[in-house]
Amino acid sequence: MANEKVTSVDVAKRAGVSQSAVSRVFTPGASASKETTAKVRKAAAELGYRPNVLARSLITGRSRIIGLVVAYLDNYFYPEVVERLSVALQQKGYHVLVFMASPTVGDVESVLQEILDYQVDGLVLASVSMSSVLAGECQALGIPVVLFNRDQDDARLSSVTTDNRAGGRAVAEHLIDIGCERIAYIAGWEGASTQRDRELGLRDGLEAAGRTLYARGVGNFEHPQAQEAARRMFDRSDPPDAVFVCNDHMAFAVMDVLRFELGLRIPDDVAVAGFDDVPPSAWPAYGLTSFRQRINRMVSETVTTLMDRIEGGGTEPRRIEIDGALVVRGSTRKTGG
Incomplete structure (x- = not known):
């Protein structure tokens, strides 16, 4: 009947090979000759056979x-x-x-x-x-x-x-090298090792140059929270002249607030750096300095x-x-x- 389920036995008979040969052809990593593989796949296509991956997992335990x-x-x-x-x-x-x-x-x-x-x-x-x-x-x-x-x-x-720690330090050294004096940081989620290590690296770099962190906010890796952190951080008479943001996703949010809400020029008024180097970092709209993973x-x-x-x-x-x-x-x- 047309709706009867085709089995590996049927394929083996059509191809003129053993059932175990059919199994090898459809098992990733198993060995089968090119000739056998061609015959089995031809027979399977003619019969409309598809291997039952779930059934195989019950047999193999994988x-x-x-x-x-x-x-x-x-x-x-x-x-x-x-x-x-x-x-x-x-x-x-x-x-x-x-x-x-x-x-x-x-x-x-x-x-x-x-x-x-x-x-x-x-x-x-x-x-x-x-x-x-x-x-x-x-x-x-x-x-x-x-x-x-x-x-x-x-x-x-x-x-x-x-x-991540080396990455944070590299960002600190770069911001110091270009003449930034008031270097701030917007953190990710505090429970993440990536957040911890990037901030430690930043502080390492600042300390080596006799500097301390000028201001700190928390964005929790979330776009809206990073925006709010930027608003609070720059609502002062002496705002940072550089901010390292824990990842690019938040850095884009920060850049948008700085430019379009606060009217600040990047990089003339404030330098911004991120982490990850995701594709939009290279887009002309952002041109974000970032530590590449x-x-x-x-x-x-x-x-x-x-x-x-x-x-x-x-x-x-x-x-x-x-x-x-x-x-x-x-x-x-x-x-x-």
């Missing part, structure tokens, strides 16, 4: 699904991360399920059970935190976890980050770490910090400019 937990998708950095991680993992024969976590609380409590219901083979947490209890539960279930663009003090967890290297290290745990049997956690680079654009000025 779902070949990676859970990707993200927040802040309105930040240009993360859609790019999701795309590149998804492509890289698909090339390894894995499928990606994306879960959203709270952007303010920044944890995975609310989505953990849903994630575990899918029996994922691994987890990537992009800028969200995991409690020690949840980390222990994942470890007990044998689920590898890699933190992406976030670190935390749990020796069981692997992490891949930019050297090397997404391709971060994604590659994340996938390598996951695959080592899932397929290679590795057990040791890895803490990987990747060098970035300061990209200077028109939002900061040269001395005397």
Whole structure:
């Protein structure tokens, strides 16, 4: 009958091969000759056969699904991360399920059970935190976890980050080099390691030059809160002449307030620097000086770490910090400019 379900046995008969050969052709990473692959795929196309991935996972005990937990998708950095991680993992024969976590609380409590219901083979947490209890539960279930663009003090967890502290220091040194005297900072969410380390780096650079932070606000990685932080910071008779904003997403909000609400000129009245170097940073509308995160290297290290745990049997956690680079654009000025 036309509506009867086609099985791998039917494909094997049509192709003149064994059922195990059909299974190898449709199993990522399995070995099959070009001739066998061609015959099996031709027979499958003629019969309208599609492998049952869920049924295979019951047999192998592997779902070949990676859970990707993200927040802040309105930040240009993360859609790019999701795309590149998804492509890289698909090339390894894995499928990606994306879960959203709270952007303010920044944890995975609310989505953990849903994630575990899918029996994922691994987890990537992009800028969200995991409690020690949840980390222990994942470890007990044998689920590898890699933190992406976030670190935390749990020796069981692997992490891949930019050297955020070095990035913050590079921004400080640049602002001092171009002659800025009153250097301010707008922080992200206080519970994030990225926020902590970028601010520490900024303060390191200021201290090395005998300076202190002139003013500080908090934007919590949110566009409206960054706008309000800028309004408060510059509502004074002696406003900062430079502001480092913890990420580009907030920096764009700050620049819009400075230019269009307060009538300040960038960089003549105030220099602005961000962090991430997302694509709009290079747009003429912003021309934002920003510390670049090397997404391709971060994604590659994340996938390598996951695959080592899932397929290679590795057990040791890895803490990987990747060098970035300061990209200077028109939002900061040269001395005397």
